[in-house]
Amino acid sequence: MSVFELKDFSLFTASGNVLLKDVNLKMRKGEALHLVGENGVGKSTLILSILNKHQAYAGELTRSFNSYSYLAQLSNKNPKLPIALRDVSSVEYPFYPKSMFDIALQTASGGERKKAMLSRVFAENSDFMILDEPFNHLDQKSIVLVKEYLDNYIKSGRSLLITGHTDLGHRKEDLSKWTC
Amino acid sequence: MDMLSFYWPNLIAGFCLSLALGLIGIHTIARNQALDSFVLGQELQSGIIFSAFLLNVFDMHVDHGLHSESLISLVIAITLHLSFIWMLKKYNLIRLEVSLVYVFFLIAINNLFMSLNPMIESHMVNSMLGDIVTASKIESILISLFSALFVLFYIKQRKVFLKESIDIALFSEEKQKISHQIILVLFMSLSVHILGLVFTLSMLLMAPIFMLLTHMKNLNYSIFYVLLFNGLSVLIGFSGLGLNDRIPTSVMIIMVLTMVNLLFFFSKRILK
Numbered sequence: 001m002s003v004f005e006l007k008d009f010s011l012f013t014a015s016g017n018v019l020l021k022d023v024n025l026k027m028r029k030g031e032a033l034h035l036v037g038e039n040g041v042g043k044s045t046l047i048l049s050i051l052n053k054h055q056a057y058a059g060e061l062t063r064s065f066n067s068y069s070y071l072a073q074l075s076n077k078n079p080k081l082p083i084a085l086r087d088v089s090s091v092e093y094p095f096y097p098k099s100m101f102d103i104a105l106q107t108a109s110g111g112e113r114k115k116a117m118l119s120r121v122f123a124e125n126s127d128f129m130i131l132d133e134p135f136n137h138l139d140q141k142s143i144v145l146v147k148e149y150l151d152n153y154i155k156s157g158r159s160l161l162i163t164g165h166t167d168l169g170h171r172k173e174d175l176s177k178w179t180c
Numbered sequence: 181m182d183m184l185s186f187y188w189p190n191l192i193a194g195f196c197l198s199l200a201l202g203l204i205g206i207h208t209i210a211r212n213q214a215l216d217s218f219v220l221g222q223e224l225q226s227g228i229i230f231s232a233f234l235l236n237v238f239d240m241h242v243d244h245g246l247h248s249e250s251l252i253s254l255v256i257a258i259t260l261h262l263s264f265i266w267m268l269k270k271y272n273l274i275r276l277e278v279s280l281v282y283v284f285f286l287i288a289i290n291n292l293f294m295s296l297n298p299m300i301e302s303h304m305v306n307s308m309l310g311d312i313v314t315a316s317k318i319e320s321i322l323i324s325l326f327s328a329l330f331v332l333f334y335i336k337q338r339k340v341f342l343k344e345s346i347d348i349a350l351f352s353e354e355k356q357k358i359s360h361q362i363i364l365v366l367f368m369s370l371s372v373h374i375l376g377l378v379f380t381l382s383m384l385l386m387a388p389i390f391m392l393l394t395h396m397k398n399l400n401y402s403i404f405y406v407l408l409f410n411g412l413s414v415l416i417g418f419s420g421l422g423l424n425d426r427i428p429t430s431v432m433i434i435m436v437l438t439m440v441n442l443l444f445f446f447s448k449r450i451l452k
Contacts, residue, residue, distance in 0.1 A: 077212070084399075117350065
């Protein structure tokens with residue numbers, strides 16, 4: 001059983017430039033798939049296509065999942081919300097203790113925001129999780145704790161699609177081989 | 181008391197509308213749409229003036245308010261806003277500059293129509309600085325019902341609104357939600373027609389901006405203070421009618437709103 005499958009798949013930017021060409025890739029249920037590649041190769045855009053949020057592609061894309069949890073890359077924008085991190089997520093994890101809940105979102109660092117967002121995604125407890133660069137902005141201690149959580153997640157038979165430059169020891173696919 | 185027995189529907193309408201606008205305002209700022217709402221306000225005013233001009237050309241004089249003029253002006257405003265969104269898509273990197281030039285252009289057009297037909301000057305004044313006491317009983321009841329329903333809907337859907345706002349604030353990939361755009365256009369249109377542009381933008385943006393400046397501990401606190409300050413300003417500002425009936429209530433309400441927010445801001449700073 002697959003989660004998704006790409007056959008002779010080509011990916012384009014919104015302006016029509018080719019990002020990836022003739023991709024053949026299959027992700028099985030219960031598998032962890034780590035997409036790697038240089039900056040700008042098209043990792044995030046490929047994820048958006050898999051989630052049906054980016055339609056500029058050609059070829060065959062078969063989706064066999066109904067629900068998912070998704071963490072996108074944080075933008076560099078300074079958020080303007082009169083709220084605290086507890087409004088983003090009030091579910092505690094070792095990397096996101098209760099002591100962080102009352103930090104105002106607008107004054108929180110990139111790492112603190114990322115921890116709150118990871119906590120929100122993990123709390124959704126879905127069978128298919130997609131994390132785009134989840135370790136960016138995180139300190140070394142938090143990276144270890146998040147890795148531990150992800151290891152347990154995969155051991156429980158669920159599927160994980162992840163991008164980033166931190167080695168996780170799972171099946172890796174380098175997108176660079178499909179660039180033009 | 182005589183004044184209250186006569187104007188109670190108007191007072192309830194202003195009160196309910198201020199609560200609805202405050203709630204929408206928090207999420208408008210969160211979604212980086214404060215500038216868009218400013219432009220939209222100007223488009224709504226231009227819609228009112230242009231529709232009044234058109235109706236006058238065809239000898240169909242109407243008073244300012246929720247009449248046939250409202251529908252025509254709303255269509256004009258939405259057309260203007262869609263053109264604005266199209267322009268922003270093309271020139272998003274100079275968003276602020278495009279918005280400013282566009283607003284100046286609309287102000288110039290407004291003045292052109294007014295100079296061509298001085299009879300529409302009252303529409304210009306009312307759409308800028310409306311007065312709640314000029315709303316009819318039916319208009320007041322409609323505004324009250326519409327606003328109260330929205331507040332109840334918001335309470336039920338609070339988590340959905342918040343999740344959308346967080347995603348738009350934190351992730352560049354997320355697009356603006358059409359539901360929020362529709363709510364913004366509907367309530368701003370209603371408010372600009374009856375209470376004017378200055379009241380609308382003040383109720384929409386002022387208290388949420390002060391909540392941002394004071395770094396509130398969580399959303400519930402922010403919402404509580406926005407609702408308290410907006411509602412209180414309407415009640416106190418309206419009572420100013422008894423002191424001087426020549427000053428429009430919207431002016432009194434905005435003065436009170438500014439004072440309350442400034443007092444809150446400085447007291448928080450002193451207590452820190």
